[in-house]
Amino acid sequence: MSNSSQTIGILGVGTMGEALIKGLQGNALGKSVRILGSTKTRESAAEVKEAYGIECGTDSAAVAKAADVLILAVKPHHAQAVLEEISPLLRKGQLLVSICAAVKLEKLRAWAGGKVSIVRSMPNTPAIVSEGMTVLCPEKGLSEADLKKVEDIFSTVGRTAKLEEDYMDAATGLSGCGPAYVFLMIEALSEAGVKLGINRKTSTLLAAQTLLGAAKMVLERGEHPAAMKDEVTTPAGCTVDGLMALEEGRLRVTLIKGVLAAAKRSSSLI
Secondary structure (H helix, E strand, C coil): CCCCCCEEEEECCCHHHHHHHHHHHCCHHHHHCEEEEECCCHHHHHHHHHHHCCEEECCHHHHHHHCCEEEECCCHHHHHHHHHHHHHHCCCCCEEEECCCCCCHHHHHHHHCCCCEEEEEECCHHHHHCCEEEEEEECCCCCHHHHHHHHHHHHCCEEEEECCHHHHHHHHHHHHCHHHHHHHHHHHHHHHHHHCCCCHHHHHHHHHHHHHHHHHHHHHHCCCHHHHHHHHCCCCCHHHHHHHHHHHCCHHHHHHHHHHHHHHHHCCCC
16 A cells, blocks of 8 residues: 555544554554544534544545545444445445444445445454554455455554455454453453452452463464463473363363354344
8 A cells, every 4th residue: 555645545444443543553554544523512623633644524424425445433333324424425446345233244335335345344442552453354356456455454453364245243242342252351350469469459450360371372383272281281280270171161261162152243233
């Protein structure tokens, strides 16, 4: 995405929109693009403008008209109204990227008027600290160049992966909702440390850094998690007793059920 004339427009600048703005501005890509935004109120638009120094207002149509890449970051139940409002302004050659959970490509295309190229995406909240996971689902026939543009944008806030639409609800249940599961695990591990006498601040640090380090090992080494689990589990050691207690509590099955339940709910949102 090296064209200096490229304009990225974000409709509905909220938590994820702000994460993308920060990611772009902290990356070389941000130097070659113009970023526009829109919000629901003048007050929030002014806050975004002051915080990030971008053009931001309440006129979604103006943003849609100017943008080469348009990111739809509104709540899923507002997607239809926003797209139908701006559809007369959309044109061939534009790229629409939706981060609206559960809204399928077919509906996005119908509401947008059938002119723009579309990518459906599912980022997650760690994008706020540039460690997000974004799943991308391009419509059929999307060019590699357009997909690369979207990958470049979301790579500024973490990693990306491509999936077919049939798996987007699964991705929502796994990586989209996943941070909440991890926060729960950190909370539980921290509580265990407190129970054993460690102060809460230090206990939370131990828990959070342990999960961060373990996740980084999985990503960087590319080995099966079970193999790395075995490295920690020495014969007759402490870890095996801990693992046995977790298995007895059905942690593995419970996590799987959590993802399945969230994915099922995602499929019925819109």
